[in-house]
Amino acid sequence: MLHIGVLTISDKGSRGEREDRSGQAIQEVVATLPAQVARYTIVPDEKDEIYRMLVAWADAGDLDIILTTGGTGLSPRDVTPEATLSAIEKQVPGIAEAMRRESLLKTPFAMLSRAVAGVRGRTLIVNMPGSPAAVRECLEVIVPVLPHAVATLRGEVGDHGRAG
Numbered sequence: 001m002l003h004i005g006v007l008t009i010s011d012k013g014s015r016g017e018r019e020d021r022s023g024q025a026i027q028e029v030v031a032t033l034p035a036q037v038a039r040y041t042i043v044p045d046e047k048d049e050i051y052r053m054l055v056a057w058a059d060a061g062d063l064d065i066i067l068t069t070g071g072t073g074l075s076p077r078d079v080t081p082e083a084t085l086s087a088i089e090k091q092v093p094g095i096a097e098a099m100r101r102e103s104l105l106k107t108p109f110a111m112l113s114r115a116v117a118g119v120r121g122r123t124l125i126v127n128m129p130g131s132p133a134a135v136r137e138c139l140e141v142i143v144p145v146l147p148h149a150v151a152t153l154r155g156e157v158g159d160h161g162r163a164g
Contacts, residue, residue: 002034002064002147003063004037004038004039004063004064004066005037005040005065005066005067006026006030006069007041007042007043007066007067007068007069008022008041008042008070008130009043009068009069009070009080009130010045010130011045011077013070014043015044022128022130025136025139026069026139029135029139029143038063045071045078047083050071050079050080051083051086054084054125059120064150064153064154065124066123066124067139068084070129072114072127072129072130073113081115087118088125089120090119091118092117092118092119093116095117095126096117096126096127099113099138100115102138106137122154
């Protein structure tokens with residue numbers, strides 16, 4: 001069972017002015033997996049606040065994965081990648097690359113995503129866009145590798161030799 005935190009980054013959502021449809025999309029996908037959403041909250045597009053939440057959640061040790069949604073674009077308020085890069089200890093660039101590659105098949109605007117992924121302690125942190133459709137597309141790409149990533153972080157996976 002994977003324990004997942006869902007962190008929505010949205011100024012309007014944090015003030016109750018907008019429904020969190022992208023966070024809901026993450027929760028709907030997670031409900032189809034052997035996983036549970038153990039934490040969920042909405043924070044404004046403030047780098048320090050995002051950073052503090054990522055660090056607190058990861059350092060608590062009860063989450064395998066933190067999935068963020070929102071704040072990955074080019075607007076002046078989009079600071080999720082910067083906050084994430086400050087919080088993680090090592091990057092996992094293949095995850096963000098795979099999400100962008102798949103999203104590019106649907107829209108050229110995917111190349112504007114600045115989403116990052118990385119690890120803090122034993123917690124994988126993945127940024128996703130703020131659109132419910134984009135969240136579903138991204139999760140479709142990464143869900144197959146999440147159990148292996150978590151098992152590796154837990155120290156349950158040893159030799160990565162290939163057969164053949």
